[in-house]
Amino acid sequence: MIQNDLLLRTLAGKETERPPVWLMRQAGRILPEYRAIRSSLSGFKELVSTPDLAAEVTVQPVDILGVDAAIIFSDILVIPECMGLDYTMVEKVGPRFPETIGTEADVDRLISGPDAAERLQYVFDAIHATKKLLDNRVPLIGFSGAPWTLLAYMVEGGGSKTFSTAKSLLYREPALAHKLLNRITDTVIAYLKLKIESGVDVVQLFDSWSGILSQSLYRTFGLPYIERICDAIKDQTPTIVFSKGAWFALRDIKKIDGVTVGLDWQTEPELARDIFGKHRVLQGNLDPSCLLSTPQVIESDTTNMLQRFGGHHVANLGHGVYPNTPVEHVKAFINTVKSYRY
Amino acid sequence: MIQNDLLLRTLAGKETERPPVWLMRQAGRILPEYRAIRSSLSGFKELVSTPDLAAEVTVQPVDILGVDAAIIFSDILVIPECMGLDYTMVEKVGPRFPETIGTEADVDRLISGPDAAERLQYVFDAIHATKKLLDNRVPLIGFSGAPWTLLAYMVEGGGSKTFSTAKSLLYREPALAHKLLNRITDTVIAYLKLKIESGVDVVQLFDSWSGILSQSLYRTFGLPYIERICDAIKDQTPTIVFSKGAWFALRDIKKIDGVTVGLDWQTEPELARDIFGKHRVLQGNLDPSCLLSTPQVIESDTTNMLQRFGGHHVANLGHGVYPNTPVEHVKAFINTVKSYRY
Known part of the structure; x- marks a missing residue:
């Protein structure tokens, strides 16, 4: 093994x-070997969606830095993409979504669950290619954005200092927010199960924007969906939950059985x-x-x-x-x- | 009274x-009455440095919204400016400093204390004009950035998601960081004393970027300077300390005698x-x-x-x-x- x-x-x-x-x-810009590959391509998304290249940059830090694990080179925004909300990655600016989610009709138009996740074959192919390159040297970590963070991008349309548009949805239309979070969660679960089937040994959830919510908003719109994901995959793989900035949620996260806490x-x-x-x-x-x-x-x-x-x-x-x-x-x-x- | x-x-x-x-x-962009004044000017800094106009927009929310206090329309970056580090305010981007602080020679070139603060006559004039317009209806709040936040802009050269350049100075050259923080603190104290003399009834310190420090960095490079400022003005005016994001510092801030905590x-x-x-x-x-x-x-x-x-x-x-x-x-x-x- x-x-x-x-x-x-x-x-x-x-x-x-x-x-x-x-x-x-x-795996990324800190390594000149990464930048060499990246500069030959049209953009970040070409690298994410080309399995052999994604595998190569995933393995670079194992070879060059000697870390004890690889983490698949990818992006948390493949989930909105496979749900039907495409994005572009603008150099030095970040992701931009030409269309955003604002209404129930927008949510209804989204693909979700296995139908959405199965569209990400290039990620599963990259995992297969990486496992071959790693040749069982170290474990491979797969990841997903957590539902709140994914909603934040899908509603806001890109990065933001405050994500005030996304947050205002939680205040204005909580039922719609829950509907969207449920669809995202269904998709994340299907996606992580396919990642695990493809060979990842560990899963990490990134809730990059948990720190801009209040404790009560995070308890309502963040943590329950993380729990549902952890519950769905807990028998299949060890899971790490990283809720950045959510100091107010640590005692809640403690209760999620068995997960490692970032x-x-x-x-x-x-x-x-x-x-x-x-x-x-x-x-x-x-x-x-x-x-x-x-x-x-x-x-x-x-x-x-x-x-x-x-x-x-x-x-x-x-x-x-x-x-x-x-x-x-x-x-x-x-x-x-x-x-x-x- | x-x-x-x-x-x-x-x-x-x-x-x-x-x-x-x-x-x-x-006082700002939420009010159409503000935007009307602002659009007739060359930029944000012209408004900050024109006492009668700064006074007018300071009083607008008292007249229009009915708040229980006015806060002088100004910017925390007048402190770097009076110390000799000029900035420009780029529309929709934020402040930009053409020159930044990186070395001891840079720090030595700065003006500090009363010599620096006295250069901000336009702020004191704006306070006098505001007090006249307010005609003792409500109290006037004066403010300053806290030393760490001001250092962050002066070293980084503008806004940043991480302020990693400024933070790396704390790790690399703690003595230089303390020297700069001391000069900033001397200037803030002189500035606030002149503001109080000009008529502000309350002072608020904004530590807008305290939340990106760790507890130990904030204890070393943030809180001692805030304490020094509060101590210097405590007999002259009530003080509010707002350390945004610094949940880890609340028990320390509690010990700063008599201040109100934002x-x-x-x-x-x-x-x-x-x-x-x-x-x-x-x-x-x-x-x-x-x-x-x-x-x-x-x-x-x-x-x-x-x-x-x-x-x-x-x-x-x-x-x-x-x-x-x-x-x-x-x-x-x-x-x-x-x-x-x-």
């Missing part, structure tokens, strides 16, 4: 010799251990800005973080690695974790 | 018949009362997105918020009002507070 199974053992709650380490956005850098390890106890598996949470400092600072802050979490920990950053991070600094982070012993 | 002194009585810890109400960014919409009133007790004056915190819903939802959510805070509360939003908020919705919020009775 998988040779380096440190991540799998950690997620299963076992005691390990050291924490496994990987980085959110490890933490941003605002949650101090002591607070996390207070809430989750010594044995819950936690992932994170070095400040990505720390990797812009010096190898000495990185080594010292990383060691400090590992000591404070103790065991049952997956070392990672508290958010995706920033594109301008020097590769040597990323390696300093990874190598500090890899030479650490409990 | 001031006829409607509800805000002043509340900030002084007195029991009142209802909470006072004002909105962050109440809260974002992520901090539930019950949690705030748990931390601060029943008698500490708290300000906030309706989600600005709620004002994009309907008058019925606004009325019900506002009443709910007032009940949950209980007394010793200044009604406000949890962030600045969004520019696309209908005036009638702003009025629904204000009128709900004004008809509420403890």
